[in-house]
Amino acid sequence: MAGIYLHIPFCDKKCIYCGFYSVVSKTQRDRFIPALQREIRERGNFFSSLYPDDQTIKTLYIGGGTPSVLTPATIKQAIDELMATFSFPKTAFLTDDPDEFEFTIEVNPDDITSNYASQLKQLGVNRISMGVQSFQDTHLVWMGRRHTARQAIDAYKTLRQAGFTNISLDLIFGFPGITQTQWEENLDTILALSPEHISAYQLGVDPNTPIEKQVSQGKLALPDEETCETMYKTLQQKLSQGRYIQYEVSNFCKEGFCSRHNSSYWNRVPYLGLGPSAHSFIGRKREWNFPDVDTYCNPTITELREGENLSPEDVFNEILMLGLRTAEGAALKTLRESSPQSDIFISTIAPAIQDQERKGNLILTPDGKIKIPPGKFFISDGIIRELFV
Ligand code: SF4
Structure with a gap:
């Protein structure tokens, strides 16, 4: 079982907080799909070296950038190449059941028309992830988003009319200017729409973004941690009252609608990332494509x-970090089996585990898992850092 991620490195406009690799220039758009097809063919044996018996691709995720700046016909060229190269379940591109095959695409609200949505459906997409970020136009203008709140709501309805039954919406909180009341209004609006999945992120300051520049020059002040924590707790409370399950620090879903693809990252299932800046993982190896679309589209390069081979310490830390961000937690058995040195690592971090347990930041469950209680998810990064070997 494995996953594939395609990175579409184009946006029509850059948002001021965005640290993902994408370019606004249109010069490489025509050359991109042939380059992607080349990489797909070149990486055809990616899974077979380590997993000769089970190379079935169970999840496909097209992200970016903004995949919806491409036409469905253009996206289809990449899918056809994937189908000719990798092995998919028989029902892939036909089923709506994410347990059989989950095919997600990220979209921007103002790209969604009835025609676009139905063409995505025809491609076999069965899950949509739409970046809404806020339902207030003043926020969207500040962020540099190119859609309005009205467009986001209309796009959501259009996707429903086209037959999508698995939609995820993204929100951001903790940015300058958002008040607690506005955040609650955003949460009330998203609950009224009732998507199957909600991702909510606190605004981060990524390197080389306009926000980073403004913050470092003292021109922009971020809300303090207490304000952000209150917003995060409100998020947890309201979504829990709305019967959403929090299955990861930033991710909530209705029962049965967790993201299979993202869950595979957290469970360290092998995946192949294609496109500039895409990351891949297999066995003990992590690789990353250079974030440079010009290089990527040049067939002579x-x-x-x-890439790098993970050390036993890296693997141990990854299992802890990825597991502790989920509601499932990290399994001691998985940690123990991670390398011959794992017993030493567990003894090394045992005092830190006990200390965090005493503080109420960790729970050891009877079935052998270490978990961060949801009430402490907001400070999970700090808790996890204490446990690294
Ligand atoms: S649309 Fe998404 S990928 Fe593009 S700049 Fe905005 S946040 Fe980044």
Whole structure:
């Protein structure tokens, strides 16, 4: 079982907080799909070296950038190449059941028309992830988003009319200017829409973004941690009252609608990332494509990526970090089986685990898992840092 991620490195406008790799320039758009097809063919044996018996692709995720700046016909060219190269379940691209095959695409609200939505459906997409971020136009203008609140709501309805029954919406909180009341209004609006899945992120300050520049020059002040924590707790309370399950620090879903693709990242299932800046993982190896679309589209350049083999410490820390951000927690058995040195690592971090348990930041469950209680998710990064070997 494995997953594939396609990175579409184009946006029509850059949002001021965005640290993802994408370009606004249209010069490489025509050359991109042939380059992606080349990379798909080149990576055809990615899974077979380590997993000769089970290379079935159970999840496909097209992200970016903004995949919806491409036409469905253009996206289909990449899908056809994938189908010719990798092995998919028989019902892939036909089923709505994410347990059989989950096919997600990220979209921007103002790209969604009835025609676009139905063409995505025809491609076999069965899950939509739409970046809404806020239902207030003043916030969207500040962020540099190119859609309005009205467009987001209309796009959501259009996607429903086209037959999508698994939709995820993203929100952001903790940015300058948003008040607690506005955040509650955003949550009330999203609950009224009732998507199957909600991702909610506190605004981060990523390197080389306009926000980072403004913050470092003292021109922009972020809300304090207490304000952000109150917003996060409101998020948890309201979504829990709305019968959403929090299955990860930033992710909530109705029962049965967790993201299979993202859950595979957290469970360290092998995945292949294709496109500039995409990351891949298999066995003990992580690789990342260079974030440079010009290089990527140049057929004479064959060096597209670099990578590293994870040390036993890296693997141990990854299992802890990824597991502790989920409601499931990290399994001691998985930690124990991670390397011959794992017993030493567990003894090394045992005092830190006990200390965090005493503070109420960790729970050890009878079935052998370490978990962060949801009430402490807001400070999960700090808790996890204390446990690294
Ligand atoms: S649309 Fe998404 S990927 Fe593009 S700049 Fe905005 S946040 Fe980044």
